[in-house]
Amino acid sequence: MKQTPATVALIGNPNTGKSSLFNALCGSKARVGNYPGVTVEHKTGRMIPLANAELSAHAGSNRKPAKLDATGSNSQPSSGNDRFSHELGSREIDMVDLPGTYSLAARSADEAVSVDVLSGNMPGVRRPDAVVVIVDATNIERNLYLFSQVIELGLPTILVLNMWDRVEPTGITVDIPNLARGLGVPIVCTCASKRSGIDLLRLEIYRAVGALSPTVMPSPATPSTAQLQPAIPTPSEYASAGFPDAFRTEVESLGNWLRGAGVAVDSFQVQRLLIDDAAGLSHRVIPQALTKTFTEQLTSAKARLNDVGVSGPLFETRARYGWIKKKTSGLITRTNSPQKSNSDWIDRWLTHRWFGLLFFVAIMFLVFQSITLVASWPMAWIDDAQNWLGATVEGFLAPGPLRSLLVDGVIAGVGSVIIFLPQIAILFFFIAILEDCGYMSRAAFVMDKFMSSIGMSGKSFLPLMSSFACAIPGIMATRTIDNRKDRMVTLLVAPLMSCSARLPVYVLMVSAFVPDLRYAGGWLSLQGFVLFAMQSLGALVAIPVAWLLKRFFFQGETSTFIMELSSYKWPSWRVIVARVWERVLSFISRAGTLIFITSVLVWAAAYFPMSHATVNKSLTELEAMRLAPDSSAESIAQLEDSINRERSRLIEGSFLGVAGHTLEPIVKPLGWDGRIGIAVLASFPAREVIIATLGTIYALGGEATEEHDGLKSQMRAATWPDGSPVFTLATALSIMVFFALCAQCASTLMTIRRETNSWRWPIFSFVYMTTLAYLGAMLTYHLVKLWL
Amino acid sequence: MLPSRMTLSELQIGETGVIADVVGSDNVAARLLEMGLLPGETIEVIGRAPMGDPTEYSVVGYRISLRKVESARVQVDKAS
Numbered sequence: 001m002k003q004t005p006a007t008v009a010l011i012g013n014p015n016t017g018k019s020s021l022f023n024a025l026c027g028s029k030a031r032v033g034n035y036p037g038v039t040v041e042h043k044t045g046r047m048i049p050l051a052n053a054e055l056s057a058h059a060g061s062n063r064k065p066a067k068l069d070a071t072g073s074n075s076q077p078s079s080g081n082d083r084f085s086h087e088l089g090s091r092e093i094d095m096v097d098l099p100g101t102y103s104l105a106a107r108s109a110d111e112a113v114s115v116d117v118l119s120g121n122m123p124g125v126r127r128p129d130a131v132v133v134i135v136d137a138t139n140i141e142r143n144l145y146l147f148s149q150v151i152e153l154g155l156p157t158i159l160v161l162n163m164w165d166r167v168e169p170t171g172i173t174v175d176i177p178n179l180a181r182g183l184g185v186p187i188v189c190t191c192a193s194k195r196s197g198i199d200l201l202r203l204e205i206y207r208a209v210g211a212l213s214p215t216v217m218p219s220p221a222t223p224s225t226a227q228l229q230p231a232i233p234t235p236s237e238y239a240s241a242g243f244p245d246a247f248r249t250e251v252e253s254l255g256n257w258l259r260g261a262g263v264a265v266d267s268f269q270v271q272r273l274l275i276d277d278a279a280g281l282s283h284r285v286i287p288q289a290l291t292k293t294f295t296e297q298l299t300s301a302k303a304r305l306n307d308v309g310v311s312g313p314l315f316e317t318r319a320r321y322g323w324i325k326k327k328t329s330g331l332i333t334r335t336n337s338p339q340k341s342n343s344d345w346i347d348r349w350l351t352h353r354w355f356g357l358l359f360f361v362a363i364m365f366l367v368f369q370s371i372t373l374v375a376s377w378p379m380a381w382i383d384d385a386q387n388w389l390g391a392t393v394e395g396f397l398a399p400g401p402l403r404s405l406l407v408d409g410v411i412a413g414v415g416s417v418i419i420f421l422p423q424i425a426i427l428f429f430f431i432a433i434l435e436d437c438g439y440m441s442r443a444a445f446v447m448d449k450f451m452s453s454i455g456m457s458g459k460s461f462l463p464l465m466s467s468f469a470c471a472i473p474g475i476m477a478t479r480t481i482d483n484r485k486d487r488m489v490t491l492l493v494a495p496l497m498s499c500s501a502r503l504p505v506y507v508l509m510v511s512a513f514v515p516d517l518r519y520a521g522g523w524l525s526l527q528g529f530v531l532f533a534m535q536s537l538g539a540l541v542a543i544p545v546a547w548l549l550k551r552f553f554f555q556g557e558t559s560t561f562i563m564e565l566s567s568y569k570w571p572s573w574r575v576i577v578a579r580v581w582e583r584v585l586s587f588i589s590r591a592g593t594l595i596f597i598t599s600v601l602v603w604a605a606a607y608f609p610m611s612h613a614t615v616n617k618s619l620t621e622l623e624a625m626r627l628a629p630d631s632s633a634e635s636i637a638q639l640e641d642s643i644n645r646e647r648s649r650l651i652e653g654s655f656l657g658v659a660g661h662t663l664e665p666i667v668k669p670l671g672w673d674g675r676i677g678i679a680v681l682a683s684f685p686a687r688e689v690i691i692a693t694l695g696t697i698y699a700l701g702g703e704a705t706e707e708h709d710g711l712k713s714q715m716r717a718a719t720w721p722d723g724s725p726v727f728t729l730a731t732a733l734s735i736m737v738f739f740a741l742c743a744q745c746a747s748t749l750m751t752i753r754r755e756t757n758s759w760r761w762p763i764f765s766f767v768y769m770t771t772l773a774y775l776g777a778m779l780t781y782h783l784v785k786l787w788l
Numbered sequence: 789m790l791p792s793r794m795t796l797s798e799l800q801i802g803e804t805g806v807i808a809d810v811v812g813s814d815n816v817a818a819r820l821l822e823m824g825l826l827p828g829e830t831i832e833v834i835g836r837a838p839m840g841d842p843t844e845y846s847v848v849g850y851r852i853s854l855r856k857v858e859s860a861r862v863q864v865d866k867a868s
Contacts, residue, residue, distance in 0.1 A: 103822045107815055139850045142824045276818070312813030317821035334849065344834065347851075353838045445853050449839035452855070458842075561842055562819050562858055565851040 005092040006209035007126045008047070011114060011150060012134035013143050014100035014482070015566045017162045021134055021192035022097045023578045025202065030097070032586050035122065040099055040113045041479075042125075047093035050202040091211035096128060104149040104268075105276050105313075109484065112281060118153050119269055121284055130156040130208035132201070137161035137189065138170045138567070140332055144324045145317075147183075148239040152268045156208040157185045160201060164189040166569070171335040182327045184233035193572035239323035240271060244315055246308045250274060250301045257297060261290055274301060275316055343438075343567040350442050360446050363439070364465055367430045371423045371469035372500060378422035386415035394623075399616035401607065409603030414596055420472050420747065424587055425580055427466050427473040431480065432579040434462075436571035440480065441563055448561055455546040457483060457561060460490040464542075467497035471748045475755055476583060485554040491755060492765055493546050495748050496538035498740060501688040505739045506534045508691060512712040513732035530733075537740045541772065587751075602685045605656040615646045651693075656682055670738065670774070671731040671781040673720065680738070687744035729788065734781035742773035796831065796845070796854070796862035804832045805864030812861060824848035825862055 010025075012018045022030065026045030035042045098117060099110035113122065120127030133150050135143030140161065151157050159180075161167075167174065180187040186204050190197030235241065240248070255270040265273075265285055272281055286294045305311060350356055390407045397403040434440040440462075448458030456464075459481040467474030474494045481487035510527050517526040622639050625631040651657050652675075660678030667677040676694075683690035694711065718726040743749060749762040756762075799805050807829045810817050824847055825831065834844040834851060842855045 102819070105818065105822070107818070139848075142848050142850060145822060145824070313818035313821050314810070314813075314827075317818070317826060321824065321826050344851075347844065348835060351835055351837055351844065357838045441853070445837050445842060445844065448853075448855070449837060449841045560816055560819065560858060561853060561855045562816075562823060563853045564823075565844055565853050567851075 003091045003211075005046070005094045006129040006211065007094045007096060008205055008209065009096045009098055009118060009128040009131045010134065011098040011118075011131060011146065012100060012160075012162075013102050013136065013146060013564075015564055016100070016134050016136045016143065017192045017575075018097065018100055018134050020572065020575045020578070021132075021160065021162060021190065021198075021201075022095060023574070024190075024192045024195050024198045025205075026095050028578060028581060030582070032582065035113050040109050042113075043097040045095050045097070047095050047202065047205065049092070050199055050206065091206070091209065093205060093209065093211075096125065101146065103146060105272065105316075107276050110482075115269070115272065115281065116284065118150070118155070119266060128155060129210075130158065130205065132158045132160055132205065134160040134162050134192075136566075137164045137167045137174070138172060140174065141321075141324055141328055144328070145320055148320045148323055149268070151183075151185065151233055152235075152238045152240055152271075154266065154268075158201070158204050158208055159183060159185050159187045161187060161189045162192050164197065165191040165194065166567075170567075173333050175331040179328065179331045182331070184237060193575050195574075235267070239320040240268075240316075242319035242323055243271075244308070244310045246305055247274070247310050247315065250305060254297060254301055258286075258294070263287065263290065273298065274305075275313070346568050347442065347565070350439065351446055356442075356446050360443055363434070363443070364462070367427070367462075368465060368468065370430065371426050371466060371473070375422040375426050375469070379419055382415065382419050382422070386411060386418075399612075399619040401612070404607055404612070405600070405603065408607075409600045410596070412603075420470055421584060421587070423470045424473040424476065425584055427469070427477065428580045428583040429576065431462065431477060432576040433571045435480070435579075436569075436575050438566050438568040441565050444561075444563065445565065452559070452561070454543050455550040456490050457481060457486040457559060459483075460486060463490055463494055464497055464539075467494040467499060470499050470501070471495040471497065471745065472587070472751045475748065475751045476587065478755065483559055485550070486559055488554055488756070488761075489546050489549045491752065492549055492761065492768075493542040495743055495745065495752075495765060495769060496542045496545065496741065498535045498538045499745075501686065501745070502534075502739055504688055504691055506531055506736055508711070509732040509736050510534075512715060513727055513729050515729075530736075534736050534740055537737065541741060541776075545768075545772075602656070602682070605659075606651055606654050606682060608655060610650045610653040612650060615643060615650060618643045618646065651678065651682075669781070670734050670777045671728070671785075672735070673718075673726050675718070676726070676731075676735065680735075680744075684744050685746040687739055687742070690739075728785075730781050730784040733784050734777040737780040738773045738777035740773075741769060741776050743769035792866040792868070794864060794866060796859040796864050797843075797856045799831075799833050799864060799866060801833050801835055804830060804867040806830055806867060807862060808865050809863040810861055811863065816858060817861060820854075820858065820862065823852060824850075825852075830867070831862075831864065 010018060010022055022043065022045065025047050027048050030043050030045035033042045096117060098114045101108070101111050101114055103111060104115055104118075105111055116122040117125050118128060118131065131150055131153070133147045135147065147157075147159060161174070161176075176187050176189065186207075188197055188201045188204050190201055192198070243251075251267055251270045251274060254274065255265060255267050258265050258270065263286060269281065269285060273285070282291070282294065282298075302311075350359055390411050393406050393411065394403060397406070431440070434443065443462065444458030446458065447461040451458050451460050460478075462480070463474045463477040465474075466477055471494050474497065475491050478487045478491045478494070481490060510530050514527045514530050518524065519526070618639060622636065622643060625636055625639065652661075657678050660681050661674045663677040663681065664674040667674075667680070672680070679690050679693040682693040691711075694715070715727050716725065720726055743766045749766055752762040752765055753759060793808060794805075796805065796807075807825055807827050809827055810820050810825060829847055832846040834846050836843045837853075842853045843859060845852050845854060845859075
């Protein structure tokens with residue numbers, strides 16, 4: 001009999017190995033999206049079913065932790081006499097991965113999402129049938145804080161002690177059977193990165209959702225498992241039973257009042273409404289019509305509590321930690337271990353005043369070199385593959401709109417997305433290693449003072465650094481910043497960092513228009529200096545921009561750096577591969593479609609409404625000539641020349657060209673003519689396109705490169721109607737400053753859209769950067785003209 | 789015991805204190821409490837970042853990083 005899938009939520013503190021546990025349970029086929037209206041990631045997957053053979057092999061090992069506690073060793077007990085007749089239900093399990101949080105207090109968006117999902121208030125997500133709480137086995141006490149809140153939701157709960165392999169070396173012993181009995185939930189010990197304990201967890205999940213018939217229960221000969229049977233703790237066993245009486249009375253009366261008014265709330269939600277409501281829980285739970293009376297009720301309840309001295313967050317944390325102390329008392333023991341002090345010893349070096357900074361710089365240098373140098377090979381292959389594909393299509397199709405759409409629109413457009421993949425993969429490879437081994441939080445720790453002085457946090461450094469290669473992986477890397485305000489500021493200034501696509505533009509302009517002057521015996525060149533200045537400009541501008549953003553857009557949200565520094569460990573390859581794969585897939589599936597549509601739209605704007613009959617005829621002729629052995633090189637060159645001239649006419653007459661000419665009065669103050677305007681306009685989807693477009697406009701075909709001498713001389717020869725040259729040093733600098741500051745990258749804007757889950761921020765980025773670029777370019781042009 | 793009462797930010801590297809109070813009732817105070825910085829807990833200063841801030845502490849069996857503004861919110865009794 002096929003039942004509807006059961007929903008099981010997975011929740012835990014950050015750094016507990018939650019995502020590796022999710023991957024271990026569900027494989028790599030997770031669906032990743034965003035919850036409606038917030039930037040919180042929504043990840044779901046179907047649990048890989050447990051085969052019956054695996055079940056019989058593993059069910060007996062439920063006693064393993066018990067044994068471990070008794071003897072202090074990790075020996076596998078014999079399970080030979082365990083007899084099962086399993087009727088594993090055919091029920092499928094949908095796992096929902098909730099954001100990593102320390103608490104269910106509905107203060108941040110992450111916490112609010114978790115509360116909503118667990119209490120069934122999240123649109124589009126069924127209320128879970130069970131919850132798996134994952135905790136760091138080496139830090140059970142603090143991790144149980146979240147657990148103490150989760151069990152109050154009244155769902156069947158399983159406690160997972162992950163990283164179990166590190167418990168013994170860290171000098172910790174845990175009395176699992178008594179802990180499970182005390183907490184009233186089954187406990188499973190796992191090591192998710194090594195895939196151990198996972199089948200046992202699957203078994204417990206089936207049991208928790210009632211998909212396992214009772215006959216599967218291990219025989220009574222195994223007393224420890226009897227204690228591990230799921231029993232939902234009753235409210236009298238909750239940590240909140242230790243709340244002051246006055247508070248519990250208020251929860252009861254407010255809850256009764258709400259339920260009387262027809263609002264379905266559980267008492268955990270009522271508690272949250274009374275304690276904290278910064279993330280707007282009441283807006284989602286309380287109907288509009290009731291808001292006013294509810295607020296009155298809430299205010300008077302809070303006033304009454306205040307009168308008896310129950311206010312602030314202390315009473316809740318005190319009650320919960322008191323409960324944890326009581327439940328774990330005598331069951332968890334710690335001895336000083338060499339491993340803990342090893343981690344502290346590594347820390348003394350890696351956060352050392354001088355060595356720590358040096359190490360940080362070395363790591364960043366390695367990452368940066370890899371995303372620029374190592375990525376350049378696969379990027380060249382992708383480029384070659386794209387050209388080969390384009391040429392192949394050209395071989396099959398006669399010149400015409402379809403061929404142009406496929407080659408110039410689709411292949412070029414998709415290629416412009418795929419080309420970023422090597423950089424994204426390499427960056428996330430490093431991020432995954434650094435995060436998994438524990439260094440990432442130290443890097444943030446080392447850089448925090450400096451980064452917070454310019455309005456961001458230590459965690460902003462790596463995303464900004466990566467943005468020097470490409471803003472897209474950089475923006476995606478801002479996910480590691482948990483403070484929303486710091487993340488938004490970092491994400492919004494990241495596109496100002498000088499990415500690798502700006503370099504060709506600078507190289508072209510500098511080599512063509514900056515005099516090749518040498519100083520200090522030839523060791524310093526003016527060209528090199530201008531290139532360096534252009535590369536640094538964005539980062540310098542980012543400092544006041546970050547300050548202004550913080551001052552005017554993200555005011556009042558306190559930035560905090562309360563961060564756990566987990567012990568160092570060897571990274572797990574499984575975790576790294578899974579994380580890189582997840583990021584690469586999410587980039588392709590989400591940004592890819594939007595970038596593709598944009599490329600096609602820009603292609604259409606540059607193609608229509610002119611008639612391409614002449615150029616198509618000439619192209620057919622040209623291709624025939626190239627194949628014919630007797631055609632002279634001179635006539636081919638002649639025909640190519642006329643094709644390029646025709647193409648230049650076509651682009652000037654296209655929608656894009658007309659728009660460029662209309663823009664002429666607007667770009668004149670920057671020292672540009674209409675043709676530069678068209679080229680810049682065409683390069684808004686991807687800034688490096690300007691070289692090809694300038695090439696087309698200056699009748700050199702689309703194959704121009706930044707080292708193309710023909711393009712340089714053509715540009716030098718271009719004149720205004722009065723005969724004065726268009727391109728002067730002032731114009732070249734003005735173009736470079738514009739490129740340094742402008743948001744000319746559809747892929748970046750689409751990534752911002754995806755990461756912020758709103759159109760507001762890409763539009764904001766586009767507007768602020770374009771305005772900044774325009775003003776900067778204008779200022780540069782006039783200052784340079786005045787000065788020279 | 790009052791003479792040894794100070795803020796956590798005043799505690800030097802290697803020193804240990806017993807948390808007496810977390811000042812305030814805003815999100816920062818709530819987060820500190822949730823992270824286990826409860827009155828009565830022992831806290832040790834492990835080390836400072838290269839630029840003097842933030843600082844690494846050891847509390848309830850794990851390591852936590854706090855900025856000076858955050859550690860200044862925590863009152864401790866310095867252990868001798």
